Amino acid sequence: MRYIKLSSKNFERFFKALGIWGKVYGPVKKGDIYSFQEVQRLEEIVLDYNRTMLPPKKFFVRPKDTILRLKNGKWENDVEEGGFVLFGLHSCDIHGLKILDKVYLEEPVDPYYKARRESAFIVGISCIPDEYCFCRSLGTDFAMDGFDLFLHELPDGWLVRVGSVKGHELVWKNEELFDEVTDEDIQHFREFEERRARSFKRKLSKEGLADMLDLAYSSPVWKKYADICLACGNCNMVCPTCRCYEVCDKWINAYEAVRERRYDSCFMENHGLVAGGHNFRPTRLDRFRHRYYCKSYFDPSAGFNCVGCGRCDEFCPAGIEHVKVLDEVRGSLQ
Amino acid sequence: MSENPYISYDARILEVKDMTPREKLFTLRFVDPEVGENFSFKPGQFVIVDVRGFGEFPISLCSSPTRKGYIQLCIRKVGRMTKYVHKMQEGKIVGIRGPYGNGFPMEKMEGSNFLLVAGGLGMAPLRSVLWYAIDTGKYDHIWLFYGTKAYEDLLFRDEIVHLLKHGEAMNCSVKLAYEIESPSCIYLERGFSDRVCKGVVTDLFKGEEFDVENTYALICGPPVMYKFVIRELSNRRLSPGRIYMTLERRMRCGIGKCGHCIVGTSTSIKYVCKAGPVFTYWDALSTRGLI
Numbered sequence: 001m002r003y004i005k006l007s008s009k010n011f012e013r014f015f016k017a018l019g020i021w022g023k024v025y026g027p028v029k030k031g032d033i034y035s036f037q038e039v040q041r042l043e044e045i046v047l048d049y050n051r052t053m054l055p056p057k058k059f060f061v062r063p064k065d066t067i068l069r070l071k072n073g074k075w076e077n078d079v080e081e082g083g084f085v086l087f088g089l090h091s092c093d094i095h096g097l098k099i100l101d102k103v104y105l106e107e108p109v110d111p112y113y114k115a116r117r118e119s120a121f122i123v124g125i126s127c128i129p130d131e132y133c134f135c136r137s138l139g140t141d142f143a144m145d146g147f148d149l150f151l152h153e154l155p156d157g158w159l160v161r162v163g164s165v166k167g168h169e170l171v172w173k174n175e176e177l178f179d180e181v182t183d184e185d186i187q188h189f190r191e192f193e194e195r196r197a198r199s200f201k202r203k204l205s206k207e208g209l210a211d212m213l214d215l216a217y218s219s220p221v222w223k224k225y226a227d228i229c230l231a232c233g234n235c236n237m238v239c240p241t242c243r244c245y246e247v248c249d250k251w252i253n254a255y256e257a258v259r260e261r262r263y264d265s266c267f268m269e270n271h272g273l274v275a276g277g278h279n280f281r282p283t284r285l286d287r288f289r290h291r292y293y294c295k296s297y298f299d300p301s302a303g304f305n306c307v308g309c310g311r312c313d314e315f316c317p318a319g320i321e322h323v324k325v326l327d328e329v330r331g332s333l334q
Numbered sequence: 335m336s337e338n339p340y341i342s343y344d345a346r347i348l349e350v351k352d353m354t355p356r357e358k359l360f361t362l363r364f365v366d367p368e369v370g371e372n373f374s375f376k377p378g379q380f381v382i383v384d385v386r387g388f389g390e391f392p393i394s395l396c397s398s399p400t401r402k403g404y405i406q407l408c409i410r411k412v413g414r415m416t417k418y419v420h421k422m423q424e425g426k427i428v429g430i431r432g433p434y435g436n437g438f439p440m441e442k443m444e445g446s447n448f449l450l451v452a453g454g455l456g457m458a459p460l461r462s463v464l465w466y467a468i469d470t471g472k473y474d475h476i477w478l479f480y481g482t483k484a485y486e487d488l489l490f491r492d493e494i495v496h497l498l499k500h501g502e503a504m505n506c507s508v509k510l511a512y513e514i515e516s517p518s519c520i521y522l523e524r525g526f527s528d529r530v531c532k533g534v535v536t537d538l539f540k541g542e543e544f545d546v547e548n549t550y551a552l553i554c555g556p557p558v559m560y561k562f563v564i565r566e567l568s569n570r571r572l573s574p575g576r577i578y579m580t581l582e583r584r585m586r587c588g589i590g591k592c593g594h595c596i597v598g599t600s601t602s603i604k605y606v607c608k609a610g611p612v613f614t615y616w617d618a619l620s621t622r623g624l625i
Binding site: 067073104106111209211217245246248249261266271273276290293294297298305 | 337338339341342386387389390391410412413416427557582583584586587589591592593594597599600601602603623
């Protein structure tokens with residue numbers, strides 16, 4: 001890793017310099033909710049936000065996306081626009097993107113995802129956890145890669161980790177904005193990270209989690225929560241690693257049609273429905289349990305399918321808490 | 335964007351054959367000869383049929399890769415898409431992308447016996463195995479146990495009845511079970527009383543013994559069938575690694591992205607379209623919700 005320092009007085013110039021790459025999106029506050037929006041000026045961005053409602057996956061796997069266009073009986077790819085900057089991603093969201101990479105960049109590569117991933121410039125930012133965060137338990141509280149630049153807060157600026165060639169090139173072009181890291185900066189960096197580690201209120205015990213849950217398949221706890229769950233699918237929409245999509249063809253005039261894909265949710269009844277009416281997850285209990293199993297799957301090369309961002313808890317209208325469900329299910333094992 | 339895995343290739347419908355009131359057999363050939371030339375598949379794999387502007391659906395290949403120049407799909411009329419396809423005539427174009435899935439490990443099974451157990455529409459993917467085995471001659475003996483609701487539901491009727499009568503010459507024994515009686519099946523039962531019976535597919539196992547060291551069982555049928563067939567095979571001590579089955583799930587994209595076909599629990603999440611649709615019984619024992 002390459003480390004450099006960006007002092008506060010150069011921050012705005014640095015932000016402007018990012019604009020060369022393309023449109024800049026950053027966390028903006030609207031009402032009580034943060035969301036990634038296009039921004040022109042640094043003041044629009046809220047640097048100490050907790051979490052956006054929709055994770056940055058919306059830039060790569062869009063909520064609604066036209067993938068193909070039918071003209072004269074032939075499919076054509078829809079045009080892709082140029083580069084863009086995602087400013088201020090938290091490390092859990094960067095890990096979320098890495099899990100999506102695993103799926104969408106695995107052969108056969110999804111060309112839409114790949115093109116957007118390549119045209120994105122990602123600037124991470126350090127954060128302080130709130131009452132919903134449990135990323136530390138899952139090891140996603142610190143991103144080692146998956147970003148171009150990562151900004152760590154210092155009293156007088158930012159310690160910048162350069163994570164890619166793209167990041168390096170941008171730094172190169174704006175060399176005058178950056179300084180060498182001093183011993184004092186390193187000391188501040190360490191203090192910040194230690195303070196941050198102490199601030200986590202929520203903890204998920206992941207020791208043997210996958211097997212524990214598997215063994216607790218018939219636990220009454222699943223039913224207890226499935227009864228409370230509204231099956232609205234909110235948790236799927238806001239999850240940085242949920243990626244199920246549905247496809248449909250739509251005629252836009254007599255000669256042209258488009259093929260659209262859009263977010264789907266495993267809480268919907270037709271998620272596991274096949275032709276002829278057989279449903280492989282017919283009850284809400286089946287679907288509720290399925291989501292928890294999918295999130296708790298441990299891939300040796302990519303980790304858990306959950307990054308501990310706390311969105312599913314914050315935006316659940318029934319107040320169901322992810323960690324609590326898993327702890328109770330584990331606890332129900334005799 | 336040069337390679338887009340979501341774009342299908344044009345295929346022309348060469349022939350449409352009625353098999354039952356619900357099922358039709360479509361014979362297709364790729365319009366671009368180069369695409370046809372490059373399209374190779376294994377028995378058990380599936381394709382996505384793309385009716386442009388209406389949607390896509392997955393379907394098993396039921397022809398054998400040994401018979402080149404065309405592919406065949408046995409399509410049951412069950413929904414909006416398949417109803418539309420059933421109305422299509424010879425000469426029309428559909429999109430095909432694939433082949434997808436793992437298919438049966440045909441090479442690994444060379445020199446062994448096959449026990450094919452089919453229920454209803456499950457005959458379609460197993461027909462690919464059947465013709466592959468007969469055409470290549472690399473396998474020992476083939477048993478085909480096939481259960482349907484009625485004689486009228488028997489798929490590939492001419493071929494199956496032909497094998498019932500003359501299969502021994504091709505090292506192939508066929509046994510049929512039907513649930514609803516009709517004059518045709520009573521006639522068949524009279525002629526082949528030892529091989530045709532009223533009942534379900536598991537009734538065909540009565541009195542049969544297999545060389546468990548040298549036999550692979552390949553199963554495909556409605557979800558309810560697996561449990562009972564596997565019980566028969568387990569009673570005869572056939573290893574869970576020698577029992578293969580091909581499964582149905584909602585395969586939307588076919589390439590492990592859309593997530594509808596995910597099965598398993600926290601220790602065993604799998605995409606049926608990529609890790610399957612062919613699984614061993616051992617996979618089913620270690621992956622909850624597979625069967």
